[in-house]
Amino acid sequence: MQLKKFSVPFHKIDRIFVSHLHGDHYLGLMGLLFSMHLLKRTADLHLYGQRGLDEIITLQLKYSKSSLNFKIIFHHVPFSAPSLLHEDDTVIVHSIPLVHKVPCTGFLFSEKPKPRRIDKDKIDEGMRLQHIALLKQGKDVFNEDGTLLYKNEDYTLDPRPSYSYAYCSDTAYSPELVKQLHGVDLLYHEATFTHEHEDKATETFHSTASQAGRIARDAGVKNLIIGHFSARYKELDTLLKEASAEFPSSHLAIEGETFDLEKL
Amino acid sequence: MQLKKFSVPFHKIDRIFVSHLHGDHYLGLMGLLFSMHLLKRTADLHLYGQRGLDEIITLQLKYSKSSLNFKIIFHHVPFSAPSLLHEDDTVIVHSIPLVHKVPCTGFLFSEKPKPRRIDKDKIDEGMRLQHIALLKQGKDVFNEDGTLLYKNEDYTLDPRPSYSYAYCSDTAYSPELVKQLHGVDLLYHEATFTHEHEDKATETFHSTASQAGRIARDAGVKNLIIGHFSARYKELDTLLKEASAEFPSSHLAIEGETFDLEKL
Numbered sequence: 001m002q003l004k005k006f007s008v009p010f011h012k013i014d015r016i017f018v019s020h021l022h023g024d025h026y027l028g029l030m031g032l033l034f035s036m037h038l039l040k041r042t043a044d045l046h047l048y049g050q051r052g053l054d055e056i057i058t059l060q061l062k063y064s065k066s067s068l069n070f071k072i073i074f075h076h077v078p079f080s081a082p083s084l085l086h087e088d089d090t091v092i093v094h095s096i097p098l099v100h101k102v103p104c105t106g107f108l109f110s111e112k113p114k115p116r117r118i119d120k121d122k123i124d125e126g127m128r129l130q131h132i133a134l135l136k137q138g139k140d141v142f143n144e145d146g147t148l149l150y151k152n153e154d155y156t157l158d159p160r161p162s163y164s165y166a167y168c169s170d171t172a173y174s175p176e177l178v179k180q181l182h183g184v185d186l187l188y189h190e191a192t193f194t195h196e197h198e199d200k201a202t203e204t205f206h207s208t209a210s211q212a213g214r215i216a217r218d219a220g221v222k223n224l225i226i227g228h229f230s231a232r233y234k235e236l237d238t239l240l241k242e243a244s245a246e247f248p249s250s251h252l253a254i255e256g257e258t259f260d261l262e263k264l
Numbered sequence: 265m266q267l268k269k270f271s272v273p274f275h276k277i278d279r280i281f282v283s284h285l286h287g288d289h290y291l292g293l294m295g296l297l298f299s300m301h302l303l304k305r306t307a308d309l310h311l312y313g314q315r316g317l318d319e320i321i322t323l324q325l326k327y328s329k330s331s332l333n334f335k336i337i338f339h340h341v342p343f344s345a346p347s348l349l350h351e352d353d354t355v356i357v358h359s360i361p362l363v364h365k366v367p368c369t370g371f372l373f374s375e376k377p378k379p380r381r382i383d384k385d386k387i388d389e390g391m392r393l394q395h396i397a398l399l400k401q402g403k404d405v406f407n408e409d410g411t412l413l414y415k416n417e418d419y420t421l422d423p424r425p426s427y428s429y430a431y432c433s434d435t436a437y438s439p440e441l442v443k444q445l446h447g448v449d450l451l452y453h454e455a456t457f458t459h460e461h462e463d464k465a466t467e468t469f470h471s472t473a474s475q476a477g478r479i480a481r482d483a484g485v486k487n488l489i490i491g492h493f494s495a496r497y498k499e500l501d502t503l504l505k506e507a508s509a510e511f512p513s514s515h516l517a518i519e520g521e522t523f524d525l526e527k528l
Contacts, residue, residue, distance in 0.1 A: 001265075021327040023298040027291075034287040052327035059323055063285040063316035065366050102329050 003032070006256050010036055011043075015086060017077075017093070018049035019169035020104035026053065030060055033068065041070045048075045048085055048095075050103045079103040082180055090114075096180055098171035100205045106168035108180065114159040122155045163261045166221075170228065172202065173211040181219035185261055188253060189215055191226035194238050209239040213246025223264045227253030267296070270520050274300055275307075279350060281357070282313035283433035284368035290317065294324055297332065305334045312339045312349055312357075314367045343367040346444055354378075360444055362435035364469045370433060372444065375426035386419045427525040430485075434492065436466065437475040445483035449525055452517060453479055455490035458502050473503040477510025487528045491517030 003010065010032070018026045026049070036045065047053065054074040061067070075085060077095050086093040089112070096106035115136045123132075131141045131150060141150040164184040168177065171190060181187055192206035201208050207215075209226055216224035226243050229236060236252050243250040251259065267274065274296070282290050290313070300309070311317065318338040325331070339349060341359050350357040353376070360370035379400045387396070395405045395414060405414040428448040432441065435454060445451055456470035465472050471479075473490055480488035490507050493500060500516050507514040515523065 021324075022330075023295060023324070023328060027295050027298075031287060031291050034291075050327075052323075056320075056323055056327065059316075059320055060285075060287070063314075063320065063366070064287060066286075102327070 001031075002028075002255070010039055011041060013045075014043065015046040015048065015093075017085075017107045017167075018047070018053055019098070019106060019167075020100060020102050021050055021052050021056075022102065022170065025169060029053075030057065033057070033072070034066070036070065037066070037068045041068075044071045044073055046073045046075060046086070048077050048093075048107075050079065050105075051076055077105050079105050082108075094180075096166060096168060096177065098168060098177075099174045100170045100172065104170055106166060106171070108164065108166045108184065110164040111162035113162050116152070116156040116159050119155055119157050161262075165261070168215075170205070171207060172205040173207045173215070175215070175218065177215055178219045181215065181221060183220055183222075185222045186225065186259060186264065187216055187219070187221040187223070188225045188227060190228040191239055191243060192228050192230050194233070195242055197230075209242035210246055213243035213250060216243075216247040216250070222249065223259070224250045225253045225259065226250060265295075266292075266519065274303055275305060277309075278307065279310040279312065279357075281349075281371045281431075282311070282317055283362070283370060283431075284364060284366050285314055285316050285320075286366065286434065289433060293317075294321065297321065297336070298330070300334065301330070301332045305332075308335045308337055310337045310339060310350070312341050312359075312371075314343065314369075315340055341369050343369050346372075358444075360430060360432060360441065362432060362441075363438045364434045364436065368434055370431050370435070372428065372430045372448070374428040377426055378423040380416070380420040380423050383419055383421050425526075429525075432479075434469070435471060436469040437471045437479070439479070439482065441479055442483045445479065445485060447484055447486075449486045450489065450523060450528065451480055451483070451485040451487070452489045452491060454492040455503055455507060456492050456494050458497070459506055461494075473506035474510055477507035477514060480507075480511040480514070485511075486513065487523070488514045489517045489523065490514060 016029065018029065057072065077083070077085065079095070079097055081097060083095045084092065085095055091112065092110045094108045096108055098104045098106050116138050118132060118135060134141050135150060135152055135155050138152055140148060140152045143149050163186070165186045166181050166184045166188065168187065168189045189212040190207055191209035191212040193201040193208045195208050195210045198208050212224065212226045224243060224247050226239060229239060233239060240250060240252050280293065282293065321336065341347070341349065343361055345361060347359045348356070349359055355376065356374045358372045360372055362368045362370050380402050382396060382399060398405050399414060399416055399419050402416055404412060404416045407413050429450045430445050430448045430452065432451065432453045453476040454471055455473035455476040457465040457472045459472050459474045462472050476488065476490045488507060488511050490503060493503060497503060504514060504516050
């Protein structure tokens, strides 16, 4: 329902990463799978999650006597050490071990270096596609006789920056995280409680906004989003102020809001 | 989410009846159970449904390492013959066998006869509570010497009518239903398709709006609500017209609308 509300096209989703098996983190999944089925999806869907997620899905498919018209490929996520979960031409995804009441991981998405960009002002229609491909790779282009035809720096611009995003759902305060989060462009870290309720946070394996800010500061990330606020807080200002006191570039995760990494 | 949206208080729900294990009919249940837990519910909750529902719930509780602070009492609903599921001072609930791809039942809720009502205009403050109780039971009240003190008809009004409501979720057209639905005050019957797509209805074990109207007419119910419309219908007029052609007192089940049995 939220994906629809915020106009996220279902068919563009090929991989779903589930941090842990608490209801507020996965109960919408089954409905999404059935919706994808009704929308006639045929492409494989990769699911990354803790042991049990596959069993829960399989059981519900069994009783609904449904066989989906697409394949679900389940990837069991190790939770005791960071693991490579996925890599393709543009992105690498690692798990981030978190500290919670049940096995739980965050996810680190790192864009790979991007190709150089052709400077459109310098291109003429007579240029050959294979020459443009070489220029994008950062190479100079030579004539058959070995003389320089196009010098790369005359025709290309620096690549767009590559960004990284770390998603740390439910977790107790864990300074262990710092080394894996070092320098990420955007960190989402839960902040269920304010400092006033730190005992509650400890007891329930959650973090305070101060603690989230401290992780962001110690890891030297560029931006922090805090979220997963306890329903007891009717206004979120205190949470934002607390995080910002530790780490100024803090933001609130408000449902439906987008954060543009190029502009943050 | 919908219960919240329409201000239905969770704590007033003691029994939940699930027709069958297709996603659109039960996937919200797990979230409701967790919400009830967070709202500190302690009262027993009775769940009526097909075999498998208990297993699905138990598995998800296991992986979330949750034990709820209330007890769930699961009642397995037979689906081959109408069965008495629940009876208390005010209501009787029976299952209604339906015809669908998976085991599926509807539910018939029948109010018991209600007590006579005290006519407030006729009551004076000197009357004793035990005399009022006798009047509500429809009895005359006598003095100790056997002479008539209050004649019932002078002090009471007829009871309010008792109503019945039948909920027939997903089902193929099934004339078998008629005898169990005879004379109910309000029938909800699915109408997934228009007559034009009757072949689709047959194939998927659903009904058309015409068929729903026919069931209502043949069972001599007082009012019909049709629902569970296929997403292909952008406007619902055709469905309502079709049902109304068979049975004039037809209504559309629009989410959030209420039907007052006393006013229908």
